[in-house]
Amino acid sequence: MAQEIKNSSDQNRYHKEIDAVQYLSFTMENEEYGVDILRVQEIRSWEPVSRVPNVPYYEKGVVNLRGSIVPIIDLRERFDLKFSDYTPLTVVVVLQTRDGNRTRTMGVVVDAVSDVITIDKNKIQKAPDFGSKVSNEFIAGLTSVNERMVILLDVDKLLKLEELENHNN
Numbered sequence: 001m002a003q004e005i006k007n008s009s010d011q012n013r014y015h016k017e018i019d020a021v022q023y024l025s026f027t028m029e030n031e032e033y034g035v036d037i038l039r040v041q042e043i044r045s046w047e048p049v050s051r052v053p054n055v056p057y058y059e060k061g062v063v064n065l066r067g068s069i070v071p072i073i074d075l076r077e078r079f080d081l082k083f084s085d086y087t088p089l090t091v092v093v094v095l096q097t098r099d100g101n102r103t104r105t106m107g108v109v110v111d112a113v114s115d116v117i118t119i120d121k122n123k124i125q126k127a128p129d130f131g132s133k134v135s136n137e138f139i140a141g142l143t144s145v146n147e148r149m150v151i152l153l154d155v156d157k158l159l160k161l162e163e164l165e166n167h168n169n
Helices: 004-019 162-168
Strands: 020-026 031-036 040-045 059-065 068-074 089-098 102-110 110-122 139-145 150-153
Touching: 004 040, 004 150, 020 089, 020 102, 031 110, 059 102, 110 139, 110 162
Parallel strands: 031 150, 068 102
Antiparallel strands: 020 031, 020 110, 040 089, 059 068, 089 102, 139 150
């Protein structure tokens, strides 16, 4: 009987862990954003990129990442936020995206990485229907962490490569 109670307790602890997700949080223009930590491949300091002609203005170019060519997008420009010079805190977050059966690697330039945060899935709210700095199509949800609002981004929708592919064909 005591064993059954222990197993039940373990199952409850396990279920609580399943309801939590981790996000890498970062800042841009005094706003905090998050991406699913399981999509983050690495965080790199900013380095100059090789420019690619005829791509949207927010696509800064490409870098060679251990033999793979990785497109780099300035997320601030993608969200139409005001221009800001890159600083020593500026980083590139390298993300894995899924487009159908394909997995692709892309980098996003952000002002600074903040933290890895653990969020209860039940506390994630839907994106509001009214205007915001970020188009709602990119927002997976909103949550409050330590009394600050974090905008959770949908990596797959955010980094669609349709425009890049159309320019390359």
